[in-house]
Amino acid sequence: MKPCHDGTGERLAEMRTVGVVGLGKMGRPIAGHLLEMGHRVVGVDLDPQAGADLEAAGMQRGAGPDDLVGTDVCLVLVEGRAVARIVLDGGAYRPALKDCLTLVCSTVEPDLMRTLHAAADVAGARLLDAPLCRGDHGARQGDLLALVGGSGTALRECEGVLQAFCSDVVHVGGPGAGQAAKLVNNMLLWSNIASVVEALQLGEALGVRRAAMVEALLPSSARSWVLETWQRPRDLPWAHEDMRMVLEASTEAGLSLPLTGLVHELIKGTRARGVLRDGGFQADGWLMPAYEDEA
Incomplete structure (x- = not known):
């Protein structure tokens, strides 16, 4: 993976427990790459059959986003309009995600992304927008491009996770910049x-x-x-x-x-x-x- 473009080059310890919300054409192969890299994966999808083949490879099945308590990093890969329902609970930041680093990898409006960042700040949580380019082919090949908005420090924390499925990661700016x-x-x-x-x-x-x-x-x-x-x-x-x-x-x-x-x-x-x-x-x-x- 090419270095993150935040100017430091510093890498912190790789996270080991990763939640993947959405096991469709993007999330399923991403979860597979994470398992291959040795991460523990908790997969969540409304369809109980989505990603079923990954359970034999060690993926733990979660019934919903509240089952992501204890994860180090959470990747949100659902359809854009569903993102707020995953990250927020009753308009506030979801408690189950408060202690993990959450990456919104779906494509959503920059204004919505900034709203999610604001909710994370109020809750003392960590959130990045990290929409992905190169589509489901890139997900299968593990050579996606992540466009990251938010804290450079938080990005460095999850570099090891992103390496599992991205060949390129670019830190483009602050909250909402990735979605823009x-x-x-x-x-x-x-x-x-x-x-x-x-x-x-x-x-x-x-x-x-x-x-x-x-x-x-x-x-x-x-x-x-x-x-x-x-x-x-x-x-x-x-x-x-x-x-x-x-x-x-x-x-x-x-x-x-x-x-x-x-x-x-x-x-x-x-x-x-x-x-x-x-x-x-x-x-x-x-x-x-x-x-x-x-x-």
Whole structure:
């Protein structure tokens, strides 16, 4: 893992007991990596079958977030709207999390993240926002990027845990900064997706096979992560939610982002045409109609 970008290089002792809330496409492989690295893992999910295979590998099953008492680090990997229900209890910081270091790895609004940080401060608890980039493929490979907001000291405490599933960790600033950075990442990602889809559709309409077009673009000035991973199976269902958060944040900041608004509409149109069938990308790539010799 590349060093955390907080300027100190100091590492503290690695934590050994890790709670993972949410054992879905991100949480399940992350919990697996933690077990492989020798950590004790307590897994929590509403679905009692989620991550069931990890119990044979030593994962302890918790019925809910209140079963995380005694953990050193807790990773919250649930859908964004559920994050507050995990971290807060009756509007106050959840007592079961007070003595552990909690990392919100889900993507949530920066304002909500700052509210959670404020609740943690009142309770004397430790909290970091640490949303993850590179999706479920990165989770399976263990090469995620964490964008961390909050205390640099707290980040150094959990470096050993992050090493289990991240190849890159960047400390981007104070409370909420990690979520702000993730919104910027998502804004650029979906803008790139929209432009690449339209560009390849143009190439095909003009008679250039998609595979040949991608091969030609990769060494060009148009190269991008979207092109580099064109054939990678993926599941990215959150386009509309991502863009909604970006637009709301820009409104709160008093910024006009006309291109982002257009991308939001383009993404909705792309979904309607089936390119994002069922809200995600399937094993046949980005689901644009293939030429006969590429089928």
